[in-house]
Amino acid sequence: MLETFQAAADAKRRSGKYWEIDGIPQASQGLSLILVGQLIRFTDWGDAKLHAGSLLGLAPLVGISLWILFILREQRFLEWVKARVTYPRTGYVQSPTSPKRDDPESPLNPEWTPAKRKIAMTFVAFAFALISLFYLAAAHPALTYLFFASIGLLPCIFGGSRELHRSRREWIVDGGLAIAWITGWFLGQQGSRPVYALNFVGFWLLVAGAIQLIRYLFTNPIPRAKQ
């Protein structure tokens, strides 16, 4: 009878991962990271003195607020896309651990963890990026950056994985994230390291999501027969 319990546990795990089966949420995350990276770049956040005393100095704050708003509303956008791409192909499921369908109040719902997790992950990444940028630049740059960038990335990796049941692809994506972050960090100049890191990570997520989406579309054609 253990098979029944195991089957229920497997079904729950699969439904929990089903939200990301098509790669669309991942690509969307990548796009949002690229957007925020560009936002920082265009507002010269790294150069704090540039807009000192000017209203332009508030631009990053406004930009970040808009970006957070995007994250909170991203769920509805993703549902709109999935209703046209995913549900006709492989169906719809609402897992206890996945975002709720069509729930405009979902960001306020304690069960709406993905948005919170994303925000938390990004702020952790930002915090480490900024700490490294402003306070640790005087120390030995290479080792310090590598160390703190890696530590800063750990919550992202572990926060992103809901369970220990992880596929090879998930580990590849997370490993790629770490490499993208560190590569971006080292390729960037002193003031633009966070921008490079965010862009590299965002680009990697976008590519990984796009590949997953293409594979999904090829392996799951729309069924001909209507129910």
Added chain:
Amino acid sequence: MTPELQALANLDRVIHEPARLMIMTVLYAVTEADFLYLQRECGLTQGNLSSHLAKLEEANYVVINKTFKGKYPLTICSLTKIGRQAFDDYVRKMRVVSSHSGSNGHR
């Protein structure tokens, strides 16, 4: 007749059928799922799944809502409270039988 065997005789026949047990197991694990998802998970044909869902709905174990998501029709199924309790009860009975079978469910 021992109580353990009596438990077997009293198993819920609506759930005990293999296809319906699969459907109940999947629906127990999720909040709700649509027809296509259930079909893929359980490996059943449309007609088969429809008839089993109808029986589960008749027993008031499953509630079926037809809705639209954009232009795509969704036939959303979820367990009712009664259905969830029935599944819990079924699993509990099977666990009792399994624990008294000597193997404790282990191979």
